[in-house]
Amino acid sequence: MARTLFLAILVLATAPAVAADWYAVDASRVRITAKHPAFAGQPPAVSVRIPDDIARTAQSDWLRFGSLAETGPVFTATYQTEHRGFPSYTLVESFRHKLAFRAWAMITVADGPTVRSDFGPVETMKVTIAKDGVERQCGYWHWQESDNRAYFDGWYCPAVGHEVSDADIQRSVWAVRWRTQEARAP
Numbered sequence: 001m002a003r004t005l006f007l008a009i010l011v012l013a014t015a016p017a018v019a020a021d022w023y024a025v026d027a028s029r030v031r032i033t034a035k036h037p038a039f040a041g042q043p044p045a046v047s048v049r050i051p052d053d054i055a056r057t058a059q060s061d062w063l064r065f066g067s068l069a070e071t072g073p074v075f076t077a078t079y080q081t082e083h084r085g086f087p088s089y090t091l092v093e094s095f096r097h098k099l100a101f102r103a104w105a106m107i108t109v110a111d112g113p114t115v116r117s118d119f120g121p122v123e124t125m126k127v128t129i130a131k132d133g134v135e136r137q138c139g140y141w142h143w144q145e146s147d148n149r150a151y152f153d154g155w156y157c158p159a160v161g162h163e164v165s166d167a168d169i170q171r172s173v174w175a176v177r178w179r180t181q182e183a184r185a186p
Contacts, residue, residue: 025050030061031079036175038073038158039065057083057149063176068100068157074138076100077154077176079119085148091123094142094153104129112139113166115173119143119152124169136160139169152176 027046034044044063051058059081066074080086092109095101112124124141138157144150156172158164 029059030063031059031179032061032063032077032176033179034063034065034075034077034175034177036065036075036156037171038156039075044075057081068104068136071134071160073159074157075154075172075175078152079176080151082149082151086144086151088144088148089142091125091140091142095125095127095140098153098155101129104131107135112141112169115141115170117143117152117173117176118178119150120145122152122173124173126164126169134160137162137164139164139172141169141173 025048027048029050030046030048036044042065044065047060047062047064049060049062061079062076063078064074064076066072068074089097096106107128107130108126109128110126112126115122115124120143122141122143124139126137126139128135128137130136136157138155140153140155142151142153144152154172154176156164156168158168
């Protein structure tokens with residue numbers, strides 16, 4: 001019996017470590033909300049994920065309207081926290097890490113306005129992307145807390161064929177609020 005118990009402990013102790021899986025939780029745990037003027041009256045699709053870790057400080061909250069696969073406007077915002085900290089990304093590096101844009105070619109990039117937000121000053125850029133002969137212009141933003149443990153980003157793309165303005169970007173950043181506050185105009 002003691003030998004069997006010893007072998008069981010040895011097998012468990014030498015098993016490879018597996019990264020914690022992320023799992024969805026009830027949407028009531030989302031920490032942000034969005035009321036975007038291009039989607040008046042529509043609630044965003046909401047995803048909330050937390051890892052099965054001991055610290056329970058990591059969480060990803062994702063809000064979205066529309067899809068890049070469709071010709072209409074698209075808006076998405078993500079707020080994430082992580083006890084280990086995020087890599088320090090530039091605005092362009094952050095954009096290139098977005099899974100939604102990996103199938104799209106980046107045609108042009110231009111600086112956008114720095115927008116004051118509830119999170120602090122948010123860097124923005126305008127980017128034109130192309131896929132399968134379709135071009136669209138988007139505003140992208142990104143903010144990281146000084147210790148890199150909190151991260152806020154998102155994008156707004158007007159309907160295909162329309163340009164994104166500085167005002168569009170500002171309204172989009174301001175559409176995202178802490179859940180406990182009401183959305184207000186910039």
